[in-house]
Amino acid sequence: xxxxxxxxxxxxxxxxxxxxxxxxxxxxxxxxxxxxxxxxxxxxxxxxxxxxxxxxxxxxxxxxxxxxxxxxxxxxxxxxxxxxxxxxxxxxxxxxxxxxxxxxxxxxxxxxxxxxxxxxxxxxxxxxxxxxxxxxxxxxxxxxxxxxxxxxxxxxxxxxxxxxxxxxxxxxxxxxxxxxxxxxxxxxxxxxxxxxxxxxxxxxxxxxxxxxxxxxxxxxxxxxxxxxxxxxxxxxxxxxxxxxxxxxxxxxxxxxxxxxxxxxxxxxxxxxxxxxxxxxxxxxx
Numbered sequence: 001x002x003x004x005x006x007x008x009x010x011x012x013x014x015x016x017x018x019x020x021x022x023x024x025x026x027x028x029x030x031x032x033x034x035x036x037x038x039x040x041x042x043x044x045x046x047x048x049x050x051x052x053x054x055x056x057x058x059x060x061x062x063x064x065x066x067x068x069x070x071x072x073x074x075x076x077x078x079x080x081x082x083x084x085x086x087x088x089x090x091x092x093x094x095x096x097x098x099x100x101x102x103x104x105x106x107x108x109x110x111x112x113x114x115x116x117x118x119x120x121x122x123x124x125x126x127x128x129x130x131x132x133x134x135x136x137x138x139x140x141x142x143x144x145x146x147x148x149x150x151x152x153x154x155x156x157x158x159x160x161x162x163x164x165x166x167x168x169x170x171x172x173x174x175x176x177x178x179x180x181x182x183x184x185x186x187x188x189x190x191x192x193x194x195x196x197x198x199x200x201x202x203x204x205x206x207x208x209x210x211x212x213x214x215x216x217x218x219x220x221x222x223x224x225x226x227x228x229x230x231x232x233x234x235x236x237x238x239x240x241x242x243x244x245x246x247x248x249x250x251x252x253x254x255x256x257x258x259x260x261x262x263x264x265x266x267x268x269x270x271x272x273x274x275x276x277x278x279x280x281x282x283x284x285x
Contacts, residue, residue: 010038010107010156011086015076015093017045022095022203024054029097031061035104039063039086043076074168074176081162088118088156091177095203096153099123106197111156115193117184118156124204134202138194145185146225146236147243149178153200161190174213175220179228186229 012030016023023042030040044051044067055065064083070076077091088111098104111118122134134151137144165188168176184190226233 008039008086011084013080015043018047018049019094020050033104078167091152097201099198116158116190117192119150120154120195120199122151122154122202
């Protein structure tokens, strides 16, 4: 690619750390796009797993490569923003890919400069090969922002917004991109435009989707909401309790459904009896 050009419509930023296999998958997805007016930036955190060798193979197809130690995911993403010259930024981390080779063409058709953030749908993929369609709403509501998020793999963000409102907060490990979107929507009243198409394939084993990090994820969200949007705190608590009750109701409905099926209920009861052999219920006298 010709890195001397500075009239890119899109800058694609990939961050990587010791994910050689995922890095090569992402690079192939980017360089095979039919639409070519984009800048490609890779920020590597100083990997030692063979990622450097992958970057050496593809260096002629990557505009900017940085490989050095960083202070985490958002520090690396901020480095990419500083190097970007495209009007809109798409963050495609190692292991994630565009939906197919025509995806950037869809972006080109829909991103006309009237919106600040363009977002679409994502195909979430597990290690097992199973997948789930992550469909975003055309209308973004308070409830959506309190409990959901846009996938940055399927989002094009106007680059100037970062210089106008600040970069990603490095003090948070998981939710800084969500926080940035929330501030754009509620505080700065910027425009979000929905693209009704699958735009990316997303590795569901990333840090923000890993169940091991779910507690940290929730804590970061709640700290941010309580500090920056206290007017929404009571709505958040009420909706959180409502969702908990809804989940209990679903489990009860499923249990009642199983009871109607003699075979399924018998299997469930046998399994529960088996578990109780190893975890007996202690009754206080």
